Amino acid sequence: MDETTMRHPHDGSAPELGEGFPGQRMRVLPQPLVAHARTQPATSQLLVTDAGFFPRAARHSTTRPHGAPQDIVMICGAGKGTCSMLSEVHPVEAGDALIIPSGTPHRYRADRADPWTIWWLHVTGPATSGLFEAMDATARQPVVRLRDPSRVVALVDTVLRRMERDETASSLVAAAGAAWHALALIAADRSTTAGDRAEPIETTLEFLRANIAERVSVPELATMAGLSQSHYAALFRRATGFGVLEYQTRLRMASARELLDTTDRTVGSIARQVGFADPLYFSRQFRKIHSLSPTEYRARKGR
The missing domain is CATH 1.10.10.60 (Homeodomain-like)
Incomplete structure (x- = not known):
């Protein structure tokens, strides 16, 4: 195979991780826990269901013909790739955030010559739409240029570390808080295009x-x-x-x-x-x- 397809249980398909990527980290909440957490006050507005880190993800490619049930936030820390959505191809480079709204068919893939290193979250809840709107992020314009991507990456790493710790309510609340901070920071500190x-x-x-x-x-x-x-x-x-x-x-x-x-x-x-x-x-x-x-x-x- 010349591609590695990363699928998650919440995509509605069986996980197929292939060989993965050396040094990768990933956490996915079980669906019953997601359903319960969405009813709790501290995680009802925004909940992280999946989080991960893929370093130099050679041959990484994911296709979702019907989109994902959650909103996807991906931070490109190095390398590059592309995302195809609504019949348009969007380049994603180091320092970019890629925002994919739930239910939007898409395909993203790492560049073959310079594969990306990415941090990513799947989030759900009514708060995400307002945060995405503040970013000016849409399915037509899903790439947000960041002025200081290291601050956002640090927050996503906090999300992942809390989810790696355990699946207690306190960890889910801490992950949700760090994710909310990360999305708000993307909105507040986003750059505009070079033009x-x-x-x-x-x-x-x-x-x-x-x-x-x-x-x-x-x-x-x-x-x-x-x-x-x-x-x-x-x-x-x-x-x-x-x-x-x-x-x-x-x-x-x-x-x-x-x-x-x-x-x-x-x-x-x-x-x-x-x-x-x-x-x-x-x-x-x-x-x-x-x-x-x-x-x-x-x-x-x-x-």
Whole structure:
């Protein structure tokens, strides 16, 4: 055989592991335990049913004509491969997360010359759809580029280690928590495709965070990123969920809250430190976000 097909009991077929991969790790929960865990409060929203690690998985190939009963999350740590879904072929490279929604027919395979090393989870529960939506991951666009894949891999490893430990309720809860953290991190730290120029956007975000008190205009930021104003503004909103002005204001207010919580400085002094020359205008902006004036906020905190 020139391929190794990895099937799992939850796929509805008998497991056929072949020779496997040197150093591989894998855990699959028995179906009765899955059914029970899905009724428990701590694992009803998100449950890990399968988890594994396949290092340099030469000839790895899996075909599911009817999809999997669970959602699949795969992190490519090295090498590369492809996933075919909805008549499209998607390259998967080191630093990518591959998201396969449940019930979606697919086939994925390692590259013959440079086979991937992958960490993977099968997850089920109503929470996954919202997390996938936050990733912008769909069956049409299943590959998510990660800015820091090592952090996600560490969490998936935590899932696997807890499942390797035993099948107690505490281990399932710990695995579910680490998986939820991993999916949330993919959503929060995802990069965009190279064509969307993710790095210049991140550079300007870092500049804004380092210069909270300085009001920087969209034209200045767009020039810094090497983009047109309209393109920059669109990518900025996609990356943060806010317009440029609102993002800067919220950065300033976060710093103001810290100063109100941890110092006895006057509101006017705090306003100036976070970039507002007019304390009254600062107070109005603070109230718009918090529904409280700075003085009321401090009093509620007991200072």
